[in-house]
Amino acid sequence: MEMRLIKSRSNSKATGAAMLYPVSVTVSSADTSLSFDTDESYTLSTSKEGAKLEATSVFGALRGIETFRQLVKRHLFSVDVNCSVSISDSPRFAVRGLLIDTARHFLPISLILENLDLMEMNKLNVLHWHVVDDQSFPFESDFAEHLSEGAFSPSLRFSKENVKKVIDEAYVRGIIVMPEFDTPGHTLSWGKGYPSLLTSCSDGSFGPFNPLNEDLYPFMQGFLQEVVDTFPTSYIHLGGDEVSFDCWESNDNITAWMKQQGWTNYAKLEGYYVQKIVDIVEKTLKHKYLVWQEVFNNNITLSSDAVVDVWKGTDWATLSAVTEKGYKAVFSGGYYLDHLNTSPDFFDGWEFYATDPQGFNGTQAQKDLVIGGKAAMWGEHVDVTNFIPRVWPRTSCVGERLWSAADVTDQADAEVRLHEFRCGQVAMGFNVEPLGPGSFCDIAGYA
């Protein structure tokens, strides 16, 4: 494969003369599958004669092309383009993700696709799609078609066709779409179409899934089968966070059953449900999964390839405990985009930049079990009107932390590069917000 790029020569800038600059791209493997195990490494060398990009996989080549784009953009009109560059690059972490939340507010497909472009520029490879939550259920299910009655409105739903569009557009950018259907909490919207899934609380309201409803498990098996059939990813996210016990405690049937079991701690009831679900996914669906950290903290027996998603801030104790037990972990807690520090002279992306997923005390073997991290854009205050500037460029800081070597920590150096990177994105029409006071892009109308 060979690309030919039209390049303006620095010494012919005024006349607009250009020459062809050959870029050869070589991919050694015909495997085009995309997973956490995909080899994204590449080598790139440039000289006066052209550029040579070599990678094992097409996705490694994609990463190299992005690097090449950034090099060309930076040096197109300077003599530096004549310098030899030799790059051997690969990601430090296999999982470099961004969580989007389409339940607290709906996000239109056009926005999700725009966001994929920015993810690719930042070499992120996992879109963690938190599809549904208490507030809405925008996913159209064929298995249980009443579920989407939990959408805000019929026009605010994701059809299978639109989901496929996201998956396909993500794939060609080297991005895995990892869906999360969070249970047994955060599920009120499921009850719009299927009220019996939920626990009836004594005050007449509804609570989390009712683990004693034995119909729940075949329902979830059928639904999760549809999920794994829809999303071609080896890992799905099963949620399992923030289950409130108030409603369970108020329900007479549940109280009686707990007594019968001799249980007083409702975490055991939560575990009863979660254990059944993870077993269904592992043993019946033969699928791999992630869970939020509560599931681990609650002593559930996980499959050996399960990944624990640590989200409670910089919870080094849990990261240490998870990896000590030999489980894999991803670290989200350090990169919560919904937390926003608006101090006048501070860009809070640098807090993300300074937070290393392996920041806990542990052996090298433990640290190697941390397979990545994710920025998380929980949607309580975010929809199409403000998503892009809230997510970017802060997530760029997470992107570099997860791709680059652990010792790439010079904020002053990163600031110069990030500002330039941001201005390039603004020039392309993305509403990527500024890094702090006094920064400006020299584009008429922007700053």
Next chain:
Amino acid sequence: MEMRLIKSRSNSKATGAAMLYPVSVTVSSADTSLSFDTDESYTLSTSKEGAKLEATSVFGALRGIETFRQLVKRHLFSVDVNCSVSISDSPRFAVRGLLIDTARHFLPISLILENLDLMEMNKLNVLHWHVVDDQSFPFESDFAEHLSEGAFSPSLRFSKENVKKVIDEAYVRGIIVMPEFDTPGHTLSWGKGYPSLLTSCSDGSFGPFNPLNEDLYPFMQGFLQEVVDTFPTSYIHLGGDEVSFDCWESNDNITAWMKQQGWTNYAKLEGYYVQKIVDIVEKTLKHKYLVWQEVFNNNITLSSDAVVDVWKGTDWATLSAVTEKGYKAVFSGGYYLDHLNTSPDFFDGWEFYATDPQGFNGTQAQKDLVIGGKAAMWGEHVDVTNFIPRVWPRTSCVGERLWSAADVTDQADAEVRLHEFRCGQVAMGFNVEPLGPGSFCDIAGYA
């Protein structure tokens, strides 16, 4: 003056039939000047036969037309349109402002104009334009043409023509453009073109204006003359906030002069400068002015019609002291948009909504001296990419607080109206952000 509005009748919605709905607008005064004293009151009555809007000034009529627009939008397709409505309305406060900051980041004219549309919908009447600051000087001056060398770049400046465009477009929306050229602090960008205006600090850097430079005063007189000639407003804002004394203290000439005066407190030096400036504006330029609260706190002798801008949070003590001395005040401190509370279940516009400019202890005469308030969008983290969603709908809460009666404080009621108002703006293409989790606009692609 009579408008004719095409109205779909509720009983003919399906066929799209429409009838003409006469709206008569009567303005009793031919005075089209716009100031803090402009009468913005109006009466509006509707019946099956049509609507009647009466106002003293054209600007009162504008406010009534906006109310009518909101009524029609809300009730167009319901039988309510046949109800009689009788409204007698006027603003509680004469000054209902929004501060924009074009110095920390440049804001393009197109954005400022877009923002004027939203201000009009919210019945705001003052655009406080903080034009320049340490970071940049985007204003093109004819009096001192080197000043705009302090702009970020030649393309990021406001020409006189563009300033006039903002003033004209604001005027037809009933909005006064009140410029602020803040001195003696926040002035580093003035030094790009005129270094001698600034104090040389002992470490080689520059500090605030040098009050001992006697050329400074004729310079400021000439420049402020240009400002009052450019902006047709009876009040200009002279700044005067946050002067750091470090540089003055480090300067040998200033130290010697202070000693000669027998002064040890550098606030006296600040006062020396500010007193000269306010006297120039009052006595030579014959113009009215606002100052930030430090000027009052520093015991400067102000003109009797000066307005003190209280910005340090809910500083009731200063509001009380200012009005006790008989000065007018505007309250900005409760409405700082750069402070952002991103708690998941909270919309921080309600903090603004609950903050009354007359919240201090004082006599009725004192409270009457508080002539209004302003939301302030300081620009450290804001430019064209994120300005609209950061400012709106939070500033709508300030708008209602400043227009409506003091006892209109029902947040639950306001929430319903504000959400609907916001969705209407989103439908018009404004990126007004959501109020909190679970709110959605039933527009395809938005939520």
